[in-house]
Amino acid sequence: MARCGLLGLCRYETNKLVRIQSVRLGSLKWILNATILLFICIMMLWNREYQEFDLVVSSVTAKVKGVAQTHLTGIGDLVWDVVDYSGPSQEKNSFFVVTNVIVTKNQKQGKCPEAPRNGRLCRTDKDCEKGAWGQQNHGIQTGSCVKFDVLKKTCEIFAWCPVETKTNPPRPALLAAAENFTVLIKNNIRFPAFNYFRRNILPEMNDAYLKSCNRANDSLCPIFRLGDMVRDAGEKFSEMAIEGGVIGILIKWDCNLDRLMQRCLPRYSFRRLDEKESNRTLYPGINFRYAKYNTVSGVEERTLYKVFGIRFDVMVFGQAGKFSFIQLVIYIGSTLSYYALTSIVLDWLIGTSCYSAEVGQNYSEKKVESVQDKQKCVLCVSYVDENNIRLLKKSLKKSLQDVKPMSVQPRKEDTGHLRAALSLLQPGVDVDHDAQPLLNHKPEPKPKVERPSWCKCDCCAPSSLLQEELCCRQSDGACITSSPLFERLVLHRPLLEAVLLYHDPLSAPADRGRTAALRHCAYRQYMSWRFGDPPVDTQPAIPSCCVWRVREEYPSPDGQYSGFKPTRMVSMQACANGEV
Ligand code: ZN
C-alpha cells in the first residue's frame, strides 16, 4: 500500500491538447497574441510597472512679501506690511494673508450699552438682569437699561467699551491690493526608500533668476502672486478678499529616478478648499480677532481687529519610482493570464456560426470527450430498415421498441471487423475443416398467435422484461434473421470458431466448440455487423428475434439464459470468455 501511495506522488498529470491545422486560426492566434503583447508593453512603459515606488516626505515654509495702503475711517491712512497682514500665528504648511478688517479703536474696561444685535432691547432696568451673561454678549450685564442711540435702549454691560458694532465686512475689501503680494514657497522633499533629497528651488536657480522669474513664463518658478493663485483656482480675488477663504496649493512630485530617464520636478496646481457660495453657507469665509494693547495715562487701552483673509494650505504629494527586477517579474507574471483571452476568443469563434460549422463540429468532437455516469446506461438500437443508430434510455414503463430516442447518430462502420469477416468468408480460408458445411437452416415460422404488439417482423418472442422487447424493424416487414447474411455473419459455426481462435490462438478445439462461447460470440458478431463502432459509452441492444434465433442455433443445455443486462460496454474479450 505504501508503494502505491508513493507511486501516486511520483506522477504528473498534464492537459491533453487539440491541434487544429488552420492558416486562418493560426494567423488569428498570432495577431491576438501580438496585440496582447503590445498592450502589455504599452501599459508597462506608461505606468512604469517595472519600478518600485516610494511616497514623498516633505516640509514646507512660505515667505509672503508685499505692502498695501488702506484708509480706515476714524484712523486715517495705514500701511500694511508683512508683519501686519500675515496674522499673529503661522500654522504648519500654511500661511494667512489679511484681506479685510473691522477695527474698533480705544477700547477700555468699563460700562457701556450692549450692541442691539448681541444683547436685547429694554425699556426699564427691570428688563435687564444683573450679572447675567449670554453667549452673544460682549460683557456682563450691570442691571441698568441705557440708551444705545437715539431710538434704541439696551442693557448696560461691563466690558471692553465701546463694543464692536459693525458686523458685515467692508465692501470692497480694504486690503484688495493684497492681490499683488507674492509668496516664496520652499518645499524640501525626501524619498526615504531611495535616500533621495530634492528642493523645489532647483540647484540651477540663482538669486537673479528668483528675483525676476514669474509663473507666466516658467511653471517651475517657486514665487507666486496671490492674485494668480486665486485666479488659477477659478476664483476672483476681489470677491474672495471680502469674507476670506481657503486656497489649496498642491505640489505634486512625480519622479523617475532611473538613470536614463531621471526626472524629478514639482508641478503646482491651485484649488479653493472652502465653500464659496457665501449666500448658501451659514458662516462663510475665515475671520478671527486680535488686539493691540497700549497704556494711555496709566489706563490700559486696546485696538480690536476683526480680520478677514485668505489662508493658503500647501499640500505636497507624489511618488518616486526606480527600476526593480522583482517588480518587473511580478508584472510579467500578472499579465500572463491575458493570453488566455486568445483561446477564449478562438474557442468562441469556432463555437459560433461565424466560423465554419463543419470545422466547429469536428473540433468539438475532438475536444470534448463525454463520459456517462455508470448509473445512466445509454442503449443504442439499430433497425434493419433505418440507416442511423438511435440512442435511448431504458424505460420502466415502455417496451424498448417504443422508447423515444435521445438522439440519432450516423452509423460508423467498423471496417476492421468487416474486412476480417469477409476474408473469413472467402472460400478456401475455412480454418476448421472438420466443421459442418454451411448451415442452410430456415427459421421455422413461429405460430402467429405469439406475435407481441411491439414486433414488426413476426419473429420476436414475448418477454417478461421491457428491456428485451425490441424488434429488428421499425416498420412492418421481413425479419433480419431471414437474410442469408445473418446466417453467414452471425450463425456460421466455422466463422465463430475462427473468431474465438483469433482471440485465443492457443485454445483447445473443445473450448471453442462450447455452445455458450459460440452463442455469445454470435451476439458479438451481430453487434459488430449492425452497430459497427457503437457510440462511446453506449450499449447495443439486440432485437428479440435475433436473440431467439441465436439461442435456437446454440441452445443452452438446461434451457437457462442470462438475458439482457444493460451494463457498461463489453469487450471482445468478455464476449469470447463468458456471459454477456
Ligand atoms: Zn420482431
Ligand code: ZN
Ligand atoms: Zn426480426
